[in-house]
Amino acid sequence: MMGGFFVRSAPSTRCLLVALAAILSVPFSVPASAQEKSVKPGINKGDEKADAQRRATQYERASRDVVQKLDAIVAACRLKPGMSVADVGAGSGLFTRPLARKVAPGGKVYAVEIAKKFVDHIEKTCREQGIDNVTGVLGTPVSAELPAESVDVVFTCDTYHHFEYPYKMLASIHRALRPGGRLVIVDYKKEEGVSPKWVFGHVRADMKLVVKEVTEAGFKLIDTDRKLLKIQYVARFEKVE
Numbered sequence: 182m183m184g185g186f187f188v189r190s191a192p193s194t195r196c197l198l199v200a201l202a203a204i205l206s207v208p209f210s211v212p213a214s215a216q217e218k219s220v221k222p223g224i225n226k227g228d229e230k231a232d233a234q235r236r237a238t239q240y241e242r243a244s245r246d247v248v249q250k251l252d253a254i255v256a257a258c259r260l261k262p263g264m265s266v267a268d269v270g271a272g273s274g275l276f277t278r279p280l281a282r283k284v285a286p287g288g289k290v291y292a293v294e295i296a297k298k299f300v301d302h303i304e305k306t307c308r309e310q311g312i313d314n315v316t317g318v319l320g321t322p323v324s325a326e327l328p329a330e331s332v333d334v335v336f337t338c339d340t341y342h343h344f345e346y347p348y349k350m351l352a353s354i355h356r357a358l359r360p361g362g363r364l365v366i367v368d369y370k371k372e373e374g375v376s377p378k379w380v381f382g383h384v385r386a387d388m389k390l391v392v393k394e395v396t397e398a399g400f401k402l403i404d405t406d407r408k409l410l411k412i413q414y415v416a417r418f419e420k421v422e
Contacts, residue, residue: 183307200269219345221385225295238274246411247338247367248275255279256402257406257415258334258365263287265320265332267357269338269350270294272415274315275301280336281315291327292308293320306316322326323349327357334358338367339413340393342384364400364418366391376412389415 212303241248255276260266268277273294281290292303292315300317307315320326321382323346325335337352344350354364369380371387392402400418407414 221345222344233298240273241275258336260284265289265334267335268335269335275308276338277303281312285314288418290315291318292316293325295320311399324353329356330359334363336365341366341368347394355399358420362420366416367413369413
């Protein structure tokens with residue numbers, strides 16, 4: 182007897198039960214199994230060896246859409262003084278510094294990078310600009326290396342497609358966020374007629390796949406903005422307990 186119904190031992194019935202169990206387990210088993218191999222081997226090799234100052238010039242050039250729309254992107258994070266924020270994949274600190282100003286006074290920003298030279302560069306530029314509420318964090322390909330429930334918002338710009346182990350990284354971000362915390366992702370559209378040709382070879386996941394992976398990792402989608410930026414989108418999520 183199961184759930185008030187008599188279950189026969191016929192092979193077809195047993196197969197049905199096995200299939201049903203498999204379906205019910207998919208949201209939990211897929212993310213775990215997806216971690217055995219990198220989804221984009223070698224994508225971060227260039228950044229690990231790059232000159233931080235030279236990359237800063239590249240990342241922060243005035244012609245970039247994210248630079249021109251920087252204030253609008255920061256505004257989309259809906260920050261308040263006193264909040265704690267993690268800039269995951271902070272790069273040269275392009276967003277770290279304005280995020281830090283936005284949460285002052287009393288707030289804090291963790292600048293997370295997997296290359297120590299970028300962490301050092303961010304801390305140096307913050308000191309030079311009198312920004313004292315930024316802490317550099319050396320992350321790993323599988324973890325943002327942040328304490329549990331330590332931040333209100335996680336922000337990542339042009340970085341999601343660099344996650345070699347997206348479910349493991351998302352799990353670490355989920356742990357780091359406080360209840361009701363938000364994840365804001367800015368990444369490249371991957372659409373014919375919209376995206377530059379290089380995007381198709383460099384960017385693994387389009388927006389639809391990113392939303393799928395993030396929601397499977399324990400977040401719910403709040404909204405997306407495809408109009409703010411020319412070749413990128415903004416997607417906002419909320420942590421689900």
